Amino acid sequence: MKVQNKIREQFPILNQKINGYDLVYFDNGATSQKPLSVIESISDYYKTSNSNIHRGVHTLSRKATELFENARKTIAKHFNVINDQQVIFTAGTTDSINLVVQGLAKNYLQAGDEILLATYEHHSNILPWQLWAEANGGKLKVIPLLEDQTIDYASIPALISSKTKLIAITQVSNTLGLITDLEKIKTIAQKNNIPILVDGAQSAPHMPIDLQKLNVDFFVCSAHKMYGPTGIGLLYLSEKWLKDLAISKPGGGTIKTVSFEKTEYAEGALRFEPGTPNISGAIGFAAAIDFINSVGIQTIFAHEHELVQYAQKKMSEMPEVIIYGKSDHKAGVISFNIKGQHPFDVGTLLDKYGIAVRTGHHCTQPLMNCLNVQGTVRISFAIYNTKEEIDIFIEKLVKVIKMLS
Amino acid sequence: MTINEIEKEIVEEFEIFGDDWEGKYEHLIDLGKSLPLIKEEFKTEDRIIKGCQSRVWLNSELKEGNVVYTADADAIITKGMVALMVRVLSNHKAEEIVKADLKFVDTIGLKEHLSPTRANGLVSMINMMKTDALKFIS
The missing domain is CATH 3.90.1150.10 (Aspartate Aminotransferase, domain 1)
Structure with a gap:
């Protein structure tokens, strides 16, 4: 006590x-409350270090850039990601999933392809896929639940075909709290060489997640459900997808060189972070991770x-x-x-x-x-x-x- | 009775509860339970006010120059609020309905039901009642 x-x-x-x-x-599943350390990290940033990042030569810009990139390192370390470039800041879980869907739609998904989801997915892990499917002749296939509302893992092999291009599945049901057995999903997926996206919005706040060990293609979560601020989240890409995921949201900061004829995009996380990012959000996110690890x-x-x-x-x-x-x-x-x-x-x-x-x-x-x-x-x-x-x-x-x- | 007079009557009815919110809600629940508000045949998909947690059905008709509302809801507290709205607005001229400010909701301490969250069917219902009344004017 x-x-x-x-x-x-x-x-x-x-x-x-x-x-x-x-x-x-x-109502923590909707959003958790924020500890003083998170609140103060954000106000401290604005009081002492606010500046735009990555391009400035002046001291404040360097300070802000350092705080932002250190936040990335903190989050990478928490999820045991060695290369922090695989940690991409987004506006949250929904934004992350949309970024993946739109990227995959450009150079990976084709008409007739199928995406496998579970019945208890959050709308955020249904609608972006559905919108893609409707516009491109794709198809969503749904893994049913058993009587006790757990996933019917035995039904999965029959749902998989040569057209199955991805399994997008939540790690914890936001409605029921049930934990998906990702090892079972992975075994089936790997046998068929199907990439996996894990929606960690409801798992990351509650349980240890080792992304090296989990070894999936995409992992997404939101800071605000894990004691952090709203409007910032994580998109983790495997080494392969960090290179292969197409850019769908270009903008300032994502490039190496630009001309009207041809643009060369940056490598690493910056490719996927157009515009001025949510700097204070990233700092607050890292403070939330520090809070979690302090407990x-x-x-x-x-x-x-x-x-x-x-x-x-x-x-x-x-x-x-x-x-x-x-x-x-x-x-x-x-x-x-x-x-x-x-x-x-x-x-x-x-x-x-x-x-x-x-x-x-x-x-x-x-x-x-x-x-x-x-x-x-x-x-x-x-x-x-x-x-x-x-x-x-x-x-x-x-x-x-x-x-x- | 005018809309204002009915509102006053309701305010007096709720005054006896004072700060006793439990009494107030028990009364609201009773109101919800006691009133079969709409004929089953009117509980159709097109009469549902969508996007709210509690399903609310509304039917509006013009009878002898007055707008007559019948409505229902599947949540009992919402139904109680719906019953109050129907009691205040039904059987009046469309022009009066459109102008009604429904301040009584605040006065009787149930203002939270008029907050703009999506959970709430009541705000949408009042909008629909007024929109329907407007149609009868034109």
Whole structure:
């Protein structure tokens, strides 16, 4: 508890009342709160070092460039990427996926090609592929879920054909919290020589990720779900794709030489970072990684896992509660409904008790159709959440059920 | 009764709850439960106000010079709010409906239902009610 208090002290936003009740923030899957170190890294940058990067000869520009490139190194190190040029700053997970799709569409994907996805993908890992498919005669194939909402791995070989050009899959379902067994996916993909894109938006905040060991082609995530600022994220490219992924978003900073006849593009990360990047965002992202490592990502995973087990056990004892994806092998998320009640009503009343949850389809409408529900209520945890907060949540949930029935 | 008078009546109805938000919401839930607002045959796809977490159906008709609304929602709190809106705006001249500022929502302490988040079906419903009324004017 003492350690927990030390952590909570670093998040001033948590210390407030909502409608007269202590705030319980259980919407970390949407975005996590930011520690003081992250907030201060951004304001310090603007107070002391703000300048445009990479081209300036003056001191401030060198300082800003150093901070920006050090941020890249921090992130590379965290994900165990040796060559930091494989770490590309984007606006976030959605931006990263779009960059990959548009690049692949230029020199890799062809009419008739197929992309394999899982049923529980976030819309951000569906729509860019769908838009490509609709415009270019491509096709999306979907890996079904089993009764317990885990991926039906056995169905994958039959879904793969000579036309399958990529598997784009989430590592952790944002709605259910279930963890995809990437080793199983990799075995099948490698046998068929199919590249893999891993959507790490919901895994990177909760569990250790070693990209060298994971050895996939693309990995994407967002800083704001992992204690960092909004508007900045990661696109990791394997050595091969750092060379082969076509540029789809050219602009200042991405070049070596330009003439009206022919432009030679830069090598490495800069190829994919047009315009003035989100410098303060990258610095805040690195500060967030430093925060995570000061606690320890294993500690975060263990703590959140304990919270999930604790909450899931208590919720299972309530006959009115239906939990979706009820496995212990999950990361920080519980999705549920109250029998006969609309998730919107449950979320609205919980908010009146100061408890922030998410309700609705969570940008996973295909999954909602599969579960045959309009939406769910989702609680999602971060390192600063406590068992005491879960007790408050359960106590209020009982009241909410009573009010609605 | 005029729109203003109905609004006043609702404000008085909610006044007894004072700061007791639980009482207020229980009342809202009761309002939602007590009113079958729309005929099943009107609960069609084209009458759904899309993009909201709670599905809201709205039907607008002109009867003897007045706009008559019937509506429904699948979330009970939304339905309670919908019931209040229908009570205030239905059976009035289109010109009056378009001008209504619906300040009572703020007065009775339910302003959060008018926030512009996508979760909220009510703002879209009020827009639709006014848009439909405008059509009857032209």
